[in-house]
Amino acid sequence: LASAVLRGREYMPRLERSPGSRSGWHLVISVDGVPCLSARYPSERAAKTAWDAFRRRQAKRVSVG
Numbered sequence: 001l002a003s004a005v006l007r008g009r010e011y012m013p014r015l016e017r018s019p020g021s022r023s024g025w026h027l028v029i030s031v032d033g034v035p036c037l038s039a040r041y042p043s044e045r046a047a048k049t050a051w052d053a054f055r056r057r058q059a060k061r062v063s064v065g
Contacts, residue, residue, distance in 0.1 A: 001051055006058045013051045015044070029054060 001013040014028045023040030025047040030036065037054065041047040 001048065004055050004058075006055065007061075011055065011058065015047055015051075017044075027051060 001015055003010055003012040005011070009031055010033075012030045012033075014030070016026045016028075018024055018026045018040065023042055025041045025044050026038070027041060027047045027050055028035055028038045029051070039047075039050065041050060
């Protein structure tokens with residue numbers, strides 16, 4: 001999976017196969033090197049879809065401050 005830079009922050013996804021686990025794929029998303037999301041998915045496709053949805057949500061967020 002390709003990383004994304006959104007609003008000046010780097011989001012780096014890591015997708016790993018989880019052998020022997022019911023939820024076969026583990027998605028970890030880090031922001032500027034710090035993990036911010038960890039979730040398990042039944043398929044690689046579901047994990048990639050979750051990464052795409054996460055990127056879209058982050059891109060739409062309005063900065064407060």
